[in-house]
Amino acid sequence: MKKIGLIAxxxxxxxxxxxxxxxQQEAEQAxxxxxxxxxxxxxxxxxxxxxxxxxxxxxYNATMKSGVIEEFEELxxxxxxxxxxxxxxxxxxxxxxxxxxxxxxxxxxxxxMWKAEYAMGDMIEPLQPFFDKPNLAxxxxxxxxLVPGYVEVTGIAGGENIYMDGPGAKLYGLPxxxxxxxxxxxxxLFDEYDIEVPETYDDLIEVSKFVHENIDGVxxxxxxxxxxxxxTHGYLLHASPYxxxxxxxxxxxxxxxxxxxxxxxxxxxxxxxxxPPGMTGYTQDExxxxxxxxxxxxxxxxxxxxxxxxxxxxxxxVGKVGYALHPTAKTAGSETGGxxxxxxxxxxxxxxxxxxxxxxxxxxxxxxxxxxxxxxFRMSSVNDPxxxxxxxxFEVLAEQxxxxxxxxxxxxxxxxxxxxxxxxxxNQALTGEKTPEEAMEDAVDPIRDILIRAGYIDE
Amino acid sequence: xSSLSLRQKSTPLMFLLPSLIIMAFILLxxxxxxxxxxxxxxxxxxxxxxxxxxxLRNYIELFKSDNFRTSVFVTIRFVLSVVxxxxxxxxxxxxxxxxxxxxxxxxxxxxxxPIMVAPVVVGVMWRFMYNPSYGKINYLLxxxxxxxxxxxSNPDIALTSVIIADVWQWxxxxxxxxxxxxxxxPQDLSDAAVVDGANYMQKLLRIKLPYIASILGVTAxxxxxxxxxxxxxxxxxxxxxxxxSTEVMSLHLYKSAFVSQRLGLASAIAVLLLLLIVILSLGLxxxxxxxxxx
Numbered sequence: 001m002k003k004i005g006l007i008a009x010x011x012x013x014x015x016x017x018x019x020x021x022x023x024q025q026e027a028e029q030a031x032x033x034x035x036x037x038x039x040x041x042x043x044x045x046x047x048x049x050x051x052x053x054x055x056x057x058x059x060y061n062a063t064m065k066s067g068v069i070e071e072f073e074e075l076x077x078x079x080x081x082x083x084x085x086x087x088x089x090x091x092x093x094x095x096x097x098x099x100x101x102x103x104x105x106x107x108x109x110x111x112x113m114w115k116a117e118y119a120m121g122d123m124i125e126p127l128q129p130f131f132d133k134p135n136l137a138x139x140x141x142x143x144x145x146l147v148p149g150y151v152e153v154t155g156i157a158g159g160e161n162i163y164m165d166g167p168g169a170k171l172y173g174l175p176x177x178x179x180x181x182x183x184x185x186x187x188x189l190f191d192e193y194d195i196e197v198p199e200t201y202d203d204l205i206e207v208s209k210f211v212h213e214n215i216d217g218v219x220x221x222x223x224x225x226x227x228x229x230x231x232t233h234g235y236l237l238h239a240s241p242y243x244x245x246x247x248x249x250x251x252x253x254x255x256x257x258x259x260x261x262x263x264x265x266x267x268x269x270x271x272x273x274x275x276p277p278g279m280t281g282y283t284q285d286e287x288x289x290x291x292x293x294x295x296x297x298x299x300x301x302x303x304x305x306x307x308x309x310x311x312x313x314x315x316x317x318v319g320k321v322g323y324a325l326h327p328t329a330k331t332a333g334s335e336t337g338g339x340x341x342x343x344x345x346x347x348x349x350x351x352x353x354x355x356x357x358x359x360x361x362x363x364x365x366x367x368x369x370x371x372x373x374x375x376x377f378r379m380s381s382v383n384d385p386x387x388x389x390x391x392x393x394f395e396v397l398a399e400q401x402x403x404x405x406x407x408x409x410x411x412x413x414x415x416x417x418x419x420x421x422x423x424x425x426x427n428q429a430l431t432g433e434k435t436p437e438e439a440m441e442d443a444v445d446p447i448r449d450i451l452i453r454a455g456y457i458d459e
Numbered sequence: 460x461s462s463l464s465l466r467q468k469s470t471p472l473m474f475l476l477p478s479l480i481i482m483a484f485i486l487l488x489x490x491x492x493x494x495x496x497x498x499x500x501x502x503x504x505x506x507x508x509x510x511x512x513x514x515l516r517n518y519i520e521l522f523k524s525d526n527f528r529t530s531v532f533v534t535i536r537f538v539l540s541v542v543x544x545x546x547x548x549x550x551x552x553x554x555x556x557x558x559x560x561x562x563x564x565x566x567x568x569x570x571x572x573p574i575m576v577a578p579v580v581v582g583v584m585w586r587f588m589y590n591p592s593y594g595k596i597n598y599l600l601x602x603x604x605x606x607x608x609x610x611x612s613n614p615d616i617a618l619t620s621v622i623i624a625d626v627w628q629w630x631x632x633x634x635x636x637x638x639x640x641x642x643x644x645p646q647d648l649s650d651a652a653v654v655d656g657a658n659y660m661q662k663l664l665r666i667k668l669p670y671i672a673s674i675l676g677v678t679a680x681x682x683x684x685x686x687x688x689x690x691x692x693x694x695x696x697x698x699x700x701x702x703x704s705t706e707v708m709s710l711h712l713y714k715s716a717f718v719s720q721r722l723g724l725a726s727a728i729a730v731l732l733l734l735l736i737v738i739l740s741l742g743l744x745x746x747x748x749x750x751x752x753x
Contacts, residue, residue: 281611
């Protein structure tokens with residue numbers, strides 16, 4: 001009996017080994033892209049290993065699915081290891097790694113709000129010196145084709161307001177998984193109930209209310225509302241069109257008690273009332289799920305969402321959605337955010353990492369990532385009629401990018417603390433624990449303390 | 460003679476010395492370093508620079524901070540609730556399963572399973588179950604005619620939801636220890652009581668409970684200390700929200716260190732947390748010892 005069991009186990013191991021070996025062979029035979037590059041030496045760092053800290057995020061998952069990493073490894077002989085983390089938790093690990101004498105990471109994917117902190121803290125490399133070296137810069141890279149708003153928000157720091165372009169600014173990162181915001185709505189429901197696509201925030205309130213009252217089991221707009229970062233993100237999305245600001249330009253004084261800001265929170269409270277249940281506990285995941293599961297009629301947030309919407313394994317609403325511009329209130333203004341790639345100062349193989357960075361953001365690679373559900377980041381792609389045909393959201397995206405607000409949030413190095421503090425208060429206003437006025441008033445002193453401590457304002 | 464007795468006295472100490480030195484290094488040194496750091500400002504993003512001395516500023520800031528005060532109250536509410544509920548529930552379960560009825564071994568094994576689940580998994584699992592749209596709990600509630608409950612998004616309910624998850628995981632721990640203690644109650648005492656005509660309640664209150672009280676006391680201290688430090692489940696379940704209604708001190712500490720990046724402030728919270736645990740555990744320990752003497 002024992003013998004038979006042993007033989008069975010051995011057969012199972014042999015069979016599975018054969019199957020996996022087959023898979024490996026297939027991967028090895030995958031065609032390598034960009035080999036045609038004239039005279040550029042892709043193999044100069046052969047044998048090196050680079051470790052990249054990436055988020056578990058639609059765009060990055062699409063990148064890994066598309067096989068471009070294996071193609072890069074084949075083309076260059078460089079080994080790539082990915083340390084995949086939940087995006088909000090990457091920060092702590094990255095800071096720890098980058099503060100050591102020699103860190104584990106050769107590449108980090110940073111959320112835009114960490115950009116200024118990393119750049120000002122001297123934790124990441126300026127990229128211009130790399131681009132200036134002829135042996136490192138890929139000739140047909142076409143930097144100017146990258147969406148300019150994305151480059152500014154994900155990569156540039158040290159200029160005006162620290163986190164923006166201007167005199168003294170340097171390039172620290174390249175956009176990869178960057179986003180703006182637009183409206184995604186349920187075309188089928190809008191057709192069935194004869195609803196007009198909202199163009200203004202007043203329309204948005206009206207449509208949400210209508211959906212809430214007339215369509216059983218479906219809420220109006222899905223929105224992040226969980227205490228802290230997520231509530232602040234939800235707030236900023238609507239603050240920009242309403243004309244509200246976190247900090248006063250020039251003086252750095254808190255400006256979130258102004259009437260525009262209160263109006264923004266009152267709008268959010270209405271969305272909580274008309275939306276799917278439990279939105280005051282929604283992180284990005286719940287926000288997405290509510291729309292993907294068909295519990296909400298509208299979604300107004302990061303544009304990278306479309307990858308998930310069109311994926312039948314994640315979404316119940318494939319083929320049932322339409323896209324429209326971010327509605328306007330006082331002004332038109334959509335978010336700029338998402339991720340950029342950067343090279344830590346203490347990276348072991350920064351040059352190999354730079355090659356990988358360029359490879360990932362080249363036009364051919366971008367197309368493959370888009371085909372697997374990733375987000376475009378080159379103007380040539382969003383404006384490409386063939387792609388617009390295939391991905392109807394690109395047309396909206398091309399238009400929306402004109403209104404993308406690079407000064408969407410004050411991402412100074414202290415932003416993490418401000419973000420968390422104000423987000424707690426916004427959440428308390430959403431749950432009804434405080435009135436919008438009380439909540440914002442309560443955030444003034446703690447945030448002034450942060451700004452005083454950091455030397456932005458005097459006591 | 461006297462020198463010999465001194466040597467005799469010091470010999471056991473000498474044997475203990477190596478382990479004492481190691482203990483001092485791994486226990487005392489970090490505590491002292493933490494205490495020292497609590498008087499400094501040291502930002503995580505400037506971790507390569509030297510910390511700056513700020514005196515009592517971190518402590519003053521904490522005592523002035525509404526969020527910190529709330530986190531202290533939330534912690535105390537959380538800890539007292541889970542310890543009391545777990546002791547009572549664990550004891551009742553142990554009493555029910557104490558007798559050697561058929562099939563009891565199966566239940567005993569079943570009840571112990573939650574302890575073996577990693578806290579991260581517990582957090583994620585309960586988060587799914589509490590989900591307002593597709594969570595199983597709300598589904599069952601609506602099936603039997605109740606309203607949906609906003610488990611994690613209502614500030615008045617969220618702490619209860621967190622307590623439920625903790626009780627689910629840790630009641631079995633109390634149950635195990637209580638069961639072991641009950642099995643140590645001498646059978647002849649019970650038998651004698653039955654002969655004297657004692658009913659179940661009398662047997663329980665006069666014999667069993669006094670007999671196992673000291674073990675239950677130690678269990679309570681263990682749970683108390685553990686509950687004060689619990690972070691992972693809450694971290695995954697609510698991350699402190701809504702507002703700060705479930706932000707226990709350990710989570711506040713985490714956020715101060717890793718979100719606000721203020722390592723000095725975080726150390727100050729750690730010192731206060733340690734003080735609170737020491738005071739409460741000492742209280743329990745002393746009363747426990749006194750009980751024993753009586």
